[in-house]
Amino acid sequence: MTREPDWYASGRRHVWLPYTQMQTARPPLPVASASGMRLILADGRELVDGISSWWATVHGYRHxxxxxxxxxxxxxxxxxxxxxxxxxxxxxxxxxxxxxxxxxxxxxxxxxxxxxxxxxxxxxxxxxxxxxxxxxxxxxxxxxxxxxxxxxxxxxxxxxxxxxxxxxxxxxxxxxxxxxxxxxxxxxxxxxxxxxxxxxxxxxxxxxxxxxxxxxxxxxxxxxxxxxxxxxxxxxxxxxxxxxxxxxxxxxxxxxxxxxxxxxxxxxxxxxxxxxxxxxxxxxxxxxxxxxxxxxxxxxxxxxxxxxxxxxxxxxxxxxxxxxxxEPRLEQSRAIGKQLERLLAPARTLPGVRDVRVRGAIGVIQFDSPAPADRLSAACIERGVWLRPFRDILYTTPPLIAGEEDIAHIASAMVEAVIEWSQNPQA
Known part of the structure; x- marks a missing residue:
C-alpha cells in the first residue's frame, strides 16, 4: 500500500469537504500536480479529468x-x-x-x-x-x-x-x-x-x-x-x-x-x-x-x-x-459532442438506464433511480478517469482541449462502469 503524503495524513481530519457526508464518504484522492487533461496523484497514478474540475478548466491545466x-x-x-x-x-x-x-x-x-x-x-x-x-x-x-x-x-x-x-x-x-x-x-x-x-x-x-x-x-x-x-x-x-x-x-x-x-x-x-x-x-x-x-x-x-x-x-x-x-474551442466543443453521442449510445440499452443525452461538450447517462455515486466513481477511477456522479446521473464535461483518444477513454470508462453496475447492482 502506498504511503500517504505527510500533508494529507496530518491535514485530512481538519478539512471539511464540499457536498460530502464526512462520516461515510470515501477519502478524497490526494493530487500532487496536474497538466493538460491529467491529474497526477500522489501515488503516481494519472487520471483523465472528465469534469474539468467542476466545469472550469476548459483549456486544461497549466496552459x-x-x-x-x-x-x-x-x-x-x-x-x-x-x-x-x-x-x-x-x-x-x-x-x-x-x-x-x-x-x-x-x-x-x-x-x-x-x-x-x-x-x-x-x-x-x-x-x-x-x-x-x-x-x-x-x-x-x-x-x-x-x-x-x-x-x-x-x-x-x-x-x-x-x-x-x-x-x-x-x-x-x-x-x-x-x-x-x-x-x-x-x-x-x-x-x-x-x-x-x-x-x-x-x-x-x-x-x-x-x-x-x-x-x-x-x-x-x-x-x-x-x-x-x-x-x-x-x-x-x-x-x-x-x-x-x-x-x-x-x-x-x-x-x-x-x-x-x-x-x-x-x-x-x-x-x-x-x-x-x-x-x-x-x-x-x-x-x-x-x-x-x-x-x-x-x-x-x-x-x-x-x-x-x-x-x-x-x-x-x-x-x-x-x-x-x-484556438478553435467552439469547433473542439462540437467535435467532443459528436464523439460522445456515438460512444455513449451503447449505454441506452443497458438495464437501469433511463436516458443518454449529449449537448455540446456535455455527455450524460441518466438512471432510473439515484446513482450509486461512490461505486460508479470508483469504477471510473480504476479505468483511469476522474468523474463525480451525482443524483441520478453519470456525466462528463471534459476540458474543451480533449482529443479523440481522451474522449474515447472517458466514454469507455463511463459505459463500462455502468455495465459493471447493471450486471450486479446489489454489490
Whole structure:
C-alpha cells in the first residue's frame, strides 16, 4: 500500500469537504500536480479529468499562455482594491466581455465566485425597482434549477429536489415553476406571473442546460418565451451562464447567443479564468446600469467583495479569452459532442438506464433511480478517469482541449462502469 503524503495524513481530519457526508464518504484522492487533461496523484497514478474540475478548466491545466499572464501580473500588481482605484487587467477584461456579449450588456461588476455573481444579479434586479419606488423583491425561478450555495442563491434553486431542500422554509420566498416548453406553458406562465404582479423583480434561469439539477436540457423556445413574458410583464431577465457560458455548448460562446435572446443581466464564472483563479462577473444592460445613476448616494449598488476584480484573476481571464480567440474551442466543443453521442449510445440499452443525452461538450447517462455515486466513481477511477456522479446521473464535461483518444477513454470508462453496475447492482 502506498504511503500517504505527510500533508494529507496530518491535514485530512481538519478539512471539511464540499457536498460530502464526512462520516461515510470515501477519502478524497490526494493530487500532487496536474497538466493538460491529467491529474497526477500522489501515488503516481494519472487520471483523465472528465469534469474539468467542476466545469472550469476548459483549456486544461497549466496552459502556458495563462500561466505566463498570471506570473507577469504577480510580479507587478497581484491585487488592489477597486474602491477608488483602478488597474489595467480589470478594465481591459470589462471592455472585452462587453464586446463579446450581445446588445448593450456593457456594464461589468466583478466578484470572486459564481454564487456571489448571482447574488449581485439578484441584488441589482431588486434594487433597480427599489430605486424606482417599487418594492419588488421576489424572483420567478424553476424546478431543477441551481444557482449557488449562499442563502439568496439557494432560495432560487429547486426547493424540493435540489441539494438545498433541507433549508426549505428558511429561505427567501420565491415563485417556483416548471420551465415553459411550448405555447400552452407560456400562456399558463403568463397567467401565473400576472397573479404576482407587483411582487416579482425578475426571472432567473440557467439557459439551455440546468447543470447541478441533473444536466437537464431545454430548447431555445424556452428562453425566447421567458424574454416575451419578461417584456410583457415588465420583469428583468437574468441568465446564469456560469456553467454553459464560454464555449461549453459549442455553437457560440454564450447560450444567450445560441437562443437569440438578450437578457438584462448575465452571470459568468468557472471557465472565465480557464479554471485557474477564482473570478466572476455580473454583466448588466444599459437600462439596469442607468437605474442606479442618481444624486442620491443610496441609489448606488452597495456591494464590494474585497477581492473583486483581483488583478491576477483578471489577467488569467484575459489570457483565457485570448485562447478562445486564437484556438478553435467552439469547433473542439462540437467535435467532443459528436464523439460522445456515438460512444455513449451503447449505454441506452443497458438495464437501469433511463436516458443518454449529449449537448455540446456535455455527455450524460441518466438512471432510473439515484446513482450509486461512490461505486460508479470508483469504477471510473480504476479505468483511469476522474468523474463525480451525482443524483441520478453519470456525466462528463471534459476540458474543451480533449482529443479523440481522451474522449474515447472517458466514454469507455463511463459505459463500462455502468455495465459493471447493471450486471450486479446489489454489490
Amino acid at each position: 502556458p499562455h495563462i500561466e505566463a499572464a498570471v506570473q507577469r501580473q504577480l510580479q507587478t500588481l497581484p491585487h488592489v482594491m477597486l474602491g477608488g482605484l483602478a488597474h489595467e487587467q480589470a478594465y481591459i477584461l470589462a471592455e472585452r466581455l462587453a464586446n463579446l456579449l450581445p446588445g448593450d450588456l456593457d456594464h461589468v461588476f466583478f466578484s470572486d465566485s459564481g454564487s456571489v455573481a448571482v447574488e449581485v444579479a439578484m441584488k441589482m434586479a431588486a434594487q433597480f425597482w427599489l430605486n424606482r419606488g417599487q418594492r419588488r423583491v421576489k424572483f420567478l425561478c424553476f424546478r431543477g434549477g441551481y444557482h449557488g450555495d449562499t442563502f439568496a442563491t439557494m432560495s432560487v434553486c429547486d426547493p424540493d429536489e435540489g441539494m438545498h431542500s433541507l433549508f426549505k422554509g428558511a429561505l427567501l420566498e420565491q415563485v417556483v415553476v416548471d420551465l415553459p416548453r411550448d405555447a400552452a406553458d407560456e400562456i399558463a406562465l403568463g397567467e401565473l406571473i400576472n397573479r404576482h404582479r407587483g411582487e416579482l423583480a425578475g426571472i432567473i434561469v440557467e439557459p439551455l442546460v440546468q447543470g447541478a439539477g441533473g444536466m437537464v436540457f431545454h430548447d431555445p423556445f424556452t428562453l425566447q418565451a421567458l424574454r416575451r413574458l419578461a417584456d410583457a410583464h415588465d420583469l428583468l431577465l437574468i441568465f446564469d451562464e456560469i456553467f454553459v457560458g464560454l464555449g461549453r455548448l459549442g455553437d457560440a460562446l454564450f447560450a444567450c447567443q445560441i437562443a437569440g435572446v438578450q437578457p438584462d443581466i448575465v452571470t459568468l464564472s468557472k471557465a472565465l479564468t480557464g479554471g485557474t483563479l477564482p473570478l466572476a462577473a455580473t454583466i448588466a444592460s444599459a437600462r439596469i446600469y442607468e437605474g442606479f445613476l442618481s444624486d442620491d448616494p443610496l441609489h448606488a449598488l452597495m456591494h464590494g467583495p474585497t477581492y473583486m476584480g483581483n488583478a491576477m484573476g483578471c489577467a488569467a481571464a484575459n489570457a483565457s479569452l485570448d485562447l478562445f480567440e486564437s
